[in-house]
Amino acid sequence: MANKHLENGVIKSKPKSWSKTEVEALLEQKKNGLSFFEISKLLIRTEESCKRKFYKNQKKVDKYNNSHRELKYNHNKHFIQQIDAKTILDAYSGGVSWYKINTNLEVVDNDIKIDGADYKLSAEDFLYKFKDKKIDIVDLDPFGSAFECFDLALQIAQKGLIITFGEIVSRRFNRMDFVEYRYGIKTIEDFTTKKLSAYIESRGLIFRKKMIPIIKAEMTNISRIYYKIDHFDYGNSGCKYFPKIEKPNLFNQGI
Numbered sequence: 001m002a003n004k005h006l007e008n009g010v011i012k013s014k015p016k017s018w019s020k021t022e023v024e025a026l027l028e029q030k031k032n033g034l035s036f037f038e039i040s041k042l043l044i045r046t047e048e049s050c051k052r053k054f055y056k057n058q059k060k061v062d063k064y065n066n067s068h069r070e071l072k073y074n075h076n077k078h079f080i081q082q083i084d085a086k087t088i089l090d091a092y093s094g095g096v097s098w099y100k101i102n103t104n105l106e107v108v109d110n111d112i113k114i115d116g117a118d119y120k121l122s123a124e125d126f127l128y129k130f131k132d133k134k135i136d137i138v139d140l141d142p143f144g145s146a147f148e149c150f151d152l153a154l155q156i157a158q159k160g161l162i163i164t165f166g167e168i169v170s171r172r173f174n175r176m177d178f179v180e181y182r183y184g185i186k187t188i189e190d191f192t193t194k195k196l197s198a199y200i201e202s203r204g205l206i207f208r209k210k211m212i213p214i215i216k217a218e219m220t221n222i223s224r225i226y227y228k229i230d231h232f233d234y235g236n237s238g239c240k241y242f243p244k245i246e247k248p249n250l251f252n253q254g255i
């Protein structure tokens with residue numbers, strides 16, 4: 001492929017192309033806090049080349065995130081139309097919640113890092129404050145996993161629950177350690193959005209809530225599921241949803 005900088009005399013030789021492993025190492029080491037100079041020594045490249053590659057990649061990520069964001073907000077709108085909700089807790093709001101600006105819902109928002117929300121707590125501590133309240137919708141939209149918030153959210157949410165599963169990204173790196181113990185996922189084939197969702201659906205029964213996924217958005221590194229909540233009151237066993245186990249009649253068997 002032609003290189004514009006080479007043709008225009010900006011650079012003297014064609015740059016060595018980057019392999020996938022090198023790009024991954026660059027991103028990983030940047031995340032670990034290494035400087036471009038330190039990374040350039042590890043990858044045997046110039047500091048300038050590492051910087052250029054990193055920021056080019058960043059642009060791609062931003063573009064990708066923006067398209068994700070648009071899709072997410074569209075789904076949010078459709079979900080709210082389908083759920084007759086008045087109140088929402090936005091536990092990972094990213095500053096002032098999108099719901100505050102774009103809906104008529106009564107919103108309480110929270111973000112541990114970004115200013116502008118009502119609370120600046122960990123999502124778990126934020127939800128704990130509302131554990132005895134009934135709120136129509138809870139939105140869990142972390143970058144990674146919101147696992148530690150699931151039970152509180154299931155307890156609080158009355159009409160809808162929205163969960164972004166950032167866990168999905170580790171499927172790309174064949175990493176099962178994280179999901180194996182939490183979700184009982186043992187093979188990479190088993191590592192699906194459906195399986196993650198099955199955990200929420202079964203966990204919901206403990207709170208006497210039937211979690212019905214009505215919108216599923218599966219993207220490259222995340223999945224986001226919008227659950228409508230049906231309540232049932234059939235005792236603690238949730239017998240409407242579990243098959244009834246017939247007890248053997250020991251007397252009839254002559255025992």
Ligand SMILES: C[S@@+](CC[C@H](N)C(=O)[O-])C[C@H]1O[C@@H](n2cnc3c(N)ncnc32)[C@H](O)[C@@H]1O
Nearest residue numbers: 092093094111112113114121122123141142143
């Ligand atoms: C994917 S962004 C949220 C985007 C936002 N919901 C939106 O639609 O624009 C995740 C947010 O969670 C925040 N965050 C990260 N860890 C958190 C935690 N443990 N508790 C609460 N917020 C957290 C980050 O600061 C970030 O703003």
